[in-house]
Amino acid sequence: MTRIATIIGGGVIGGGWAARFLLNGWDVRVFDPDPEAARKIGEVLDNARASLPGLYDMALPDEGTLTFHDTIKEAVAGASWVQESVPERLEIKHRVFAEVQAHLDAEAVIGSSTSGFKPSQLQQGAKDPSQIVVTHPFNPVYLLPLVELVPGEAHDARAVAWAQKVLESIGMYPLHVKKEIDAHIADRFLEAVWREALWLVRDGVATTQEIDEAIRMGFGLRWAQMGLFETYRIAGGEAGMRHFIEQFGPCLSWPWTKLMDVPELTEDLIDQIADQSDAQSGQYSIRELERHRDANLVGMMRSLKARDWGAGAVMAQHDRALAARGAIAETLEDLADLGAPVLTVDRAVPIDWTDYNGHMNEARYLQAFGDATDRLMLIVGCTPDYIEQGGSYFTAETHIRHLDEVHAGARIRIESQVLEGAGKKMHLFHRMFEGDRLLATGEHMLIHVSLETRRASDPAPSVADPLARLAAAHAALPQPDGAGAAVGKRG
Ligand SMILES: NC(=O)C1=CN([C@@H]2O[C@H](COP(=O)(O)OP(=O)(O)OC[C@H]3O[C@@H](n4cnc5c(N)ncnc54)[C@H](O)[C@@H]3O)[C@@H](O)[C@H]2O)C=CC1
Numbered sequence: 250m251t252r253i254a255t256i257i258g259g260g261v262i263g264g265g266w267a268a269r270f271l272l273n274g275w276d277v278r279v280f281d282p283d284p285e286a287a288r289k290i291g292e293v294l295d296n297a298r299a300s301l302p303g304l305y306d307m308a309l310p311d312e313g314t315l316t317f318h319d320t321i322k323e324a325v326a327g328a329s330w331v332q333e334s335v336p337e338r339l340e341i342k343h344r345v346f347a348e349v350q351a352h353l354d355a356e357a358v359i360g361s362s363t364s365g366f367k368p369s370q371l372q373q374g375a376k377d378p379s380q381i382v383v384t385h386p387f388n389p390v391y392l393l394p395l396v397e398l399v400p401g402e403a404h405d406a407r408a409v410a411w412a413q414k415v416l417e418s419i420g421m422y423p424l425h426v427k428k429e430i431d432a433h434i435a436d437r438f439l440e441a442v443w444r445e446a447l448w449l450v451r452d453g454v455a456t457t458q459e460i461d462e463a464i465r466m467g468f469g470l471r472w473a474q475m476g477l478f479e480t481y482r483i484a485g486g487e488a489g490m491r492h493f494i495e496q497f498g499p500c501l502s503w504p505w506t507k508l509m510d511v512p513e514l515t516e517d518l519i520d521q522i523a524d525q526s527d528a529q530s531g532q533y534s535i536r537e538l539e540r541h542r543d544a545n546l547v548g549m550m551r552s553l554k555a556r557d558w559g560a561g562a563v564m565a566q567h568d569r570a571l572a573a574r575g576a577i578a579e580t581l582e583d584l585a586d587l588g589a590p591v592l593t594v595d596r597a598v599p600i601d602w603t604d605y606n607g608h609m610n611e612a613r614y615l616q617a618f619g620d621a622t623d624r625l626m627l628i629v630g631c632t633p634d635y636i637e638q639g640g641s642y643f644t645a646e647t648h649i650r651h652l653d654e655v656h657a658g659a660r661i662r663i664e665s666q667v668l669e670g671a672g673k674k675m676h677l678f679h680r681m682f683e684g685d686r687l688l689a690t691g692e693h694m695l696i697h698v699s700l701e702t703r704r705a706s707d708p709a710p711s712v713a714d715p716l717a718r719l720a721a722a723h724a725a726l727p728q729p730d731g732a733g734a735a736v737g738k739r740g
């Protein structure tokens with residue numbers, strides 16, 4: 250399979266798709282007649298590079314190549330995925346599909362970002378209707394995992410399975426919508442909330458800001474981690490869902506919603522909303538707002554990942570897939586050269602690891618070195634099973650030298666050297682790099698302990714022997730610069 254994705258229409262959504270594919274190692278070609286498209290996509294990419302790679306605890310593949318093309322013919326030749334993200338007008342989409350299908354390989358998938366058209370509408374008049382599916386993403390496409398995959402009736406089951414696989418491989422969560430419907434699943438909710446919000450502004454009940462506070466101070470937080478039904482199950486108390494429905498069922502016939510009616514979008518209403526929105530958020534540029542949004546999303550999503558929950562479970566799965574590429578060893582046998590420092594961390598700096606100085610916070614250096622130590626423990630046999638049986642290492646002393654700064658999204662790697670690995674002691678020296686640039690060193694003395702007595706103890710042979718082998722091989726390495734240095738002494 251070629252890993253070339255063509256993006257037709259590089260606006261808000263096309264730019265997000267370009268970043269998602271590119272940062273997951275695909276080559277990306279863009280066709281968009283807007284002369285500003287390259288600048289706009291470049292700005293979206295800058296934001297994506299600062300936020301997406303750091304969602305994971307493993308490095309993403311090397312970034313693909315981005316090119317811009319003057320014709321659809323040139324842009325789609327040899328592509329295995331085409332993502333249409335032109336304006337939400339059926340006639341424009343039909344024209345684009347006709348030209349794409351005239352030049353695209355028959356096995357390639359054409360995904361449409363349409364927010365609301367059904368696949369059967371998109372497929373009308375197509376040369377091969379089964380090639381066109383809805384792949385409806387959510388903004389920002391490079392961070393949010395959800396894609397509604399709506400194949401419609403004309404679909405080819407193998408192409409759908411392949412589409413699912415591709416979307417998963419770029420860290421997304423394809424939700425297979427089996428029955429086509431206008432606006433799919435998620436946009437029906439967004440539309441319902443949007444319509445209610447328009448009424449609340451129009452009727453003078455609330456401003457745009459008050460409506461946003463009502464969402465983000467309360468139910469928005471609940472929805473992000475449990476959705477609707479799981480949230481309401483809990484709201485039913487011990488009696489659960491049935492009690493919830495019994496209690497709130499009657500509201501369905503009370504005037505709690507205006508959904509059966511739609512406010513007219515008069516010029517006055519549009520001005521009112523736009524003015525309130527300016528007053529609420531006009532102090533930020535769109536790119537600044539995007540950066541706030543992205544940093545908040547990354548923080549929330551990384552918390553969910555730590556709990557392997559909701560959208561975080563999708564990211565944890567992507568981490569496992571990235572780990573399976575085998576760049577980082579799990580056992581001594583995985584090491585190609587026992588005598589070389591061991592690669593123990595290969596990842597990007599998450600945006601929430603940076604601070605008011607605009608670079609990685611000092612505490613995160615220790616976090617990264619702690620991860621490197623954990624990996625080295627695993628490699629020498631101090632596995633979760635071993636720890637479960639009561640043996641582990643505690644860190645007794647740490648010395649970190651901060652030598653250079655590093656920013657959100659940068660790829661860092663840690664190479665670890667065993668200075669001593671005998672008896673109860675494991676003395677490690679980690680070097681952190683961005684490319685060839687040495688960013689920091691971490692020297693750590695660890696003592697093997699019994700988790701039962703909480704006192705120092707000798708490791709079992711299953712750990713002592715591999716550690717001794719690695720220490721013996723590393724003994725031939727030069728003593729690292731800075732090893733044994735004390736604070737204030739440059740070593
Ligand atoms: N903005 C949003 O929140 C979301 C939008 N969508 C869907 O994504 C699609 C695109 O929407 P946006 O990115 O928001 O629109 P946009 O207006 O930001 O971008 C559309 C882009 O298409 C380009 N374009 C226009 N005609 C073209 C053609 N014939 N060939 C190639 N490019 C062409 C424009 O120059 C522009 O850059 C729509 O179908 C929309 O429903 C889906 C999810 C969310």
Ligand SMILES: C[N+](C)(C)CC(=O)CC(=O)[O-]
Pocket residue numbers: 363364386387388436439
């Ligand atoms: C408003 N919208 C219909 C374009 C929204 C979407 O389609 C999805 C999103 O990202 O909110």
